[in-house]
Amino acid sequence: MRFVRLGEPGRERPAVIDDHGLTRDLSALAPDIDGAFLEGDGIARTRRALTDGSLPVLDGKGLRFGPPVARPGAVICIGQNYAAHAAESGSEPPTRPVIFFKPSNTVVGPYDEVRIPRGSTKTDWEVELAVVIGRRAQYLDSPEQAIDHVAGYTVSNDVSERAFQLEHSGGQWSKGKSAATFNPLGPYLVPAGDVPDVQNLRLRSFVNGEPRQDSSTSDMIFSVAQLVHDLSQYLVLEPGDVINTGTPEGVALSGRFPYLRPDDVMEIEVEGLGRQRQALAAA
Structure with a gap:
């Protein structure tokens, strides 16, 4: 389903x-x-x-896929949650989850155009597992309890502008994360009960058909359950909120690949959750 x-x-x-x-x-x-x-x-x-059998068949042929969750109240992102990505960013792996936020108007459909912001020189891709909250979570007692508050999972592309994030930031990352269209989401929301092992899913990304990232959620520093539990100690997670759980190595920030340009095409996928495709255009 x-x-x-x-x-x-x-x-x-x-x-x-x-x-x-x-x-x-x-x-x-x-x-x-x-x-x-x-x-x-x-x-x-x-x-x-x-x-x-009470749900009628819908002819969805030719219809656009929107994000599978309608305008989340919060998009909470976890930074450097894969040790290899932290290393390629020049940082030590964090000992506590690093968080930042994206506005809900960054969220677009999985096949929608992504617009490179004015003045951008370092727009980057990030394939991520996204967690969708199903029950209000505050001061949860344990990671085991936390997982019961997850409705399901989807695919997220945490598009980033690295110069805005690191050089113009003033110490915070959100300037490089918040441009319109910078969070394609979907295509599917898969219920948590239909994902047998969320900590063993392959993640991959491609630019213009060439491979970039290829990793597994087994390499996450903080698991989904740990993240939901930890976040609930500091903020209230509401139903429909989205948590981007971090990206593995293989982004342009590593210096191994060029940054994105207009007319480039990104494709990202998470095993069992679907595949996205976005063309890049100038804002």
């Missing part, structure tokens, strides 16, 4: 792709796939509706 949102920006229709590959309309069950849907037991209600 994979949740999707289909249609033009701001007019996406909620849908689910069933185990037979049929796309089924969720509009009668919920107005959108958002925090209210997730908190209101929307995933379980969808499973029941699929079992009783």
Whole structure:
């Protein structure tokens, strides 16, 4: 079962792709796939509706894929959560999770155009596993408890402008992370229960068809459960919030690859969660 949102920006229709590959309309069950849907037991209600056959088939051919979660209230990002990526960035692996935020208006669909900001010279790609929160999480007692607050997982491209992030930053990273279109998300939201081992998923990225990143979530310094637990000690995670869990080595910041230019094409994928493709254009 994979949740999707289909249609033009701001007019996406909620849908689910069933185990037979049929796309089924969720509009009668919920107005959108958002925090209210997730908190209101929307995933379980969808499973029941699929079992009783009450969801009509939707002809999604030719429809745009939007982000699979409607405008998250917060996009919380984890920095340097893979030791090899920290090393290629010139840093020691962190001993506590490093966090920064992206505005929700960075979130676009998985095949939407990504716009290189004005003045950019160092736009970069980052394939990431994204966690979608399903229940309000605050002061959780343990990582084991934390995982029960996860609704599901999707693919995220934490696009970054490294000069803005590191040279113009004033000590914070968000200047290099916050340009419009800088967080393609999707194509699917896969329920947590349908991902047998979230800490053993292959992540890969490509630019113009050439391989860049190739790693596994097994190399994460802080696991999904650890991240949700740790974050809940400092902030309140709301249903529909997205956590980008960090990127592995193989980005342009390493010096091994050129930065992105207009007309380049990024492709990123996470095993079992789908594949994205974005063309680059000047803002």
